[in-house]
Amino acid sequence: MADAIALLAAGRRRFAAPPLAVLVLRRIAVSLLLLFAVSVLVFAGTEMLPGDVAQMILGQGATPQALAGLRAALHLNEPAWLRYLHWLWGLLHGNAGHSLVNGMSIATLVGRRLVNSLWLALFTTVVTVPLALTVGITAAIWRGTAYDRVVNMLTIATVSVPEFLFATVAVLIFAVRLRWLPALSLVMRGASFAELLRAYALPVATLSLAIFAQMARMTRAALVNTLSSSYVEMAVLKGVRPVRLVLRHALPNALGPVANAVALSLSFLLGGVVIVETVFSYPGLAKLMVDAVSTRDMPLVQACAMIFCTAYLLLVLVADIIALLANPRLRHR
Amino acid sequence: MNHDTPRGRRRARPSPVALAAGTVVVACFALAVFGPVLAPHAEGTIVSRNIFAPMSAAFPLGTDYLGRDMLSRVLYGARFTIGVALPATLLASGTGTLLGMLAAVRGRTLDAVLSRAMDTLISLPTLIFSLVVVAALGSSITVLVLTAAVIYTPGSYRIARSVAVDLSATDFVKAARARGEGGLAIMLGEILPNMVMPVLTDFGLRFVFIVLLLSSLSFLGLGIQPPYSDWGGMVRENIEGLSAGAPAVIVPAVAIAILTVSVNLLIDNLPGRGSRHRGA
Numbered sequence: 001m002a003d004a005i006a007l008l009a010a011g012r013r014r015f016a017a018p019p020l021a022v023l024v025l026r027r028i029a030v031s032l033l034l035l036f037a038v039s040v041l042v043f044a045g046t047e048m049l050p051g052d053v054a055q056m057i058l059g060q061g062a063t064p065q066a067l068a069g070l071r072a073a074l075h076l077n078e079p080a081w082l083r084y085l086h087w088l089w090g091l092l093h094g095n096a097g098h099s100l101v102n103g104m105s106i107a108t109l110v111g112r113r114l115v116n117s118l119w120l121a122l123f124t125t126v127v128t129v130p131l132a133l134t135v136g137i138t139a140a141i142w143r144g145t146a147y148d149r150v151v152n153m154l155t156i157a158t159v160s161v162p163e164f165l166f167a168t169v170a171v172l173i174f175a176v177r178l179r180w181l182p183a184l185s186l187v188m189r190g191a192s193f194a195e196l197l198r199a200y201a202l203p204v205a206t207l208s209l210a211i212f213a214q215m216a217r218m219t220r221a222a223l224v225n226t227l228s229s230s231y232v233e234m235a236v237l238k239g240v241r242p243v244r245l246v247l248r249h250a251l252p253n254a255l256g257p258v259a260n261a262v263a264l265s266l267s268f269l270l271g272g273v274v275i276v277e278t279v280f281s282y283p284g285l286a287k288l289m290v291d292a293v294s295t296r297d298m299p300l301v302q303a304c305a306m307i308f309c310t311a312y313l314l315l316v317l318v319a320d321i322i323a324l325l326a327n328p329r330l331r332h333r
Numbered sequence: 334m335n336h337d338t339p340r341g342r343r344r345a346r347p348s349p350v351a352l353a354a355g356t357v358v359v360a361c362f363a364l365a366v367f368g369p370v371l372a373p374h375a376e377g378t379i380v381s382r383n384i385f386a387p388m389s390a391a392f393p394l395g396t397d398y399l400g401r402d403m404l405s406r407v408l409y410g411a412r413f414t415i416g417v418a419l420p421a422t423l424l425a426s427g428t429g430t431l432l433g434m435l436a437a438v439r440g441r442t443l444d445a446v447l448s449r450a451m452d453t454l455i456s457l458p459t460l461i462f463s464l465v466v467v468a469a470l471g472s473s474i475t476v477l478v479l480t481a482a483v484i485y486t487p488g489s490y491r492i493a494r495s496v497a498v499d500l501s502a503t504d505f506v507k508a509a510r511a512r513g514e515g516g517l518a519i520m521l522g523e524i525l526p527n528m529v530m531p532v533l534t535d536f537g538l539r540f541v542f543i544v545l546l547l548s549s550l551s552f553l554g555l556g557i558q559p560p561y562s563d564w565g566g567m568v569r570e571n572i573e574g575l576s577a578g579a580p581a582v583i584v585p586a587v588a589i590a591i592l593t594v595s596v597n598l599l600i601d602n603l604p605g606r607g608s609r610h611r612g613a
Contacts, residue, residue: 157590161593271459292468
């Protein structure tokens with residue numbers, strides 16, 4: 001009896017589930033809320049900064065009038081929440097203020113660097129995704145075999161090894177011992193394709209290694225999950241071969257989770273890119289941020305942090321929306 | 334919960350892998366305590382005129398950028414790598430587990446508030462978040478420990494909460510409620526003893542993440558500050574020696590890898606563990 005009621009209730013809920021568009025919009029709204037919370041946290045960073053920013057910019061010899069003028073210009077006399085709104089408003093209009101160190105406009109500083117980092121991320125994605133999918137899928141086909149165990153061991157190893165170990169070992173082997181590739185990745189304007197390839201090879205390989213294993217492992221997990229469902233069991237009883245079982249029966253249904261895994265793994269790029277750009281002196285956004293942290297150039301740090309956090313939230317959002325589209329059951333939560 | 338473990342292995346003794354990994358982990362922790370006693374030289378003494386010397390009988394791991402003995406440096410560095418990561422992990426795992434149990438036992442409002450707060454924290458990329466904190470507050474050891482703890486609390490919270498929610502629906506917890514036991518008694522007496530394994534596994538995982546995070550910060554020059562050096566910092570200060578192929582760059586990085594890989598192998602091969610929970 002109780003079961004029947006539960007079933008009925010479940011059925012009613014299924015009919016009452018909001019349309020997909022509403023669910024997706026709701027998920028986007030959650031992301032925007034999170035982004036807002038993140039921006040408050042990032043802004044709080046400056047509030048903790050000791051000392052007077054105006055004094056820092058103008059130096060010890062500044063006249064009181066100049067200090068007062070700059071304070072007014074930077075809205076330093078206003079309460080924190082008003083300054084937060086000013087900052088947010090500027091950020092939304094692409095005006096993140098000026099660097100405390102060299103006075104340059106942050107939009108200019110960030111612009112070029114952002115493009116460089118996006119290239120790095122794009123190359124890495126193009127290299128890693130097909131490779132990781134292949135390894136993940138084959139590991140699911142031959143699960144429980146020595147191959148699967150080796151992949152698993154490699155995953156544990158790469159997940160628990162710092163990126164700078166990959167980077168330094170790669171430089172040691174390919175740049176120092178073999179002299180095939182440059183140790184620093186400085187791309188000149190108008191460089192030939194071969195030069196470009198050589199410059200990007202090591203950073204992309206390092207980054208790729210950092211996210212590859214995670215992606216392969218999650219792909220395998222998504223497939224193995226589908227493989228445990230009863231229709232796959234039916235196919236096994238029917239005598240379907242393992243390769244066909246995975247590719248024809250399981251993969252189409254696991255595409256959503258797999259795409260979700262790919263998007264989530266790509267968010268690991270954000271940590272890796274900081275290390276890789278530093279090791280190879282790659283003129284990207286992460287290197288800019290690390291330098292800004294060492295000089296305590298807070299407006300620049302905040303702008304970079306907001307870009308990275310937005311990218312991260314965007315990737316997670318895409319992953320969730322894919323999962324929502326792919327798995328109708330998630331729509332009834 | 335144990336669906337993925339092969340039958341019959343469930344109550345087996347520790348596997349050889351677990352034993353080996355466990356031995357390495359214990360050895361690393363022993364080095365963190367006794368490293369300075371075992372080191373042939375003091376960490377700051379310049380013992381050789383050869384900088385970036387290769388491995389030799391006199392200096393088994395070569396010398397660094399100032400001509401200091403790398404073996405001694407690595408032995409001393411264990412204190413900073415493990416000694417900072419361990420309290421941070423204890424804090425993260427302890428807070429996460431406690432709050433997770435509270436959320437599971439104490440009803441909806443607290444659960445909703447805590448879970449939303451944790452969702453917010455988890456939506457920050459870890460390294461970027463620590464960079465912002467270090468830019469604002471500097472990188473004293475207290476700041477580093479607290480930052481790492483805050484960043485990794487949500488992961489522990491999520492796992493502890495999901496296990497505790499499952500447990501609080503069991504008959505023995507319902508029985509305890511019916512007996513009139515309070516929330517605290519149920520948490521400590523009924524739920525906690527039954528989630529030791531997942532919490533320990535998670536502890537190991539968090540420890541690995543925190544070691545990696547702190548090493549990365551040190552590698553960027555934003556973690557432990559000179560004159561002290563953890564292993565990540567040693568990679569940074571010797572990076573110039575990379576083109577000379579000096580062991581001084583690779584050795585500390587390998588030391589980190591040995592520590593983190595063996596912790597990971599240990600928790601992955603523990604006998605009778607629940608399925609490996611992977612939080613973000």
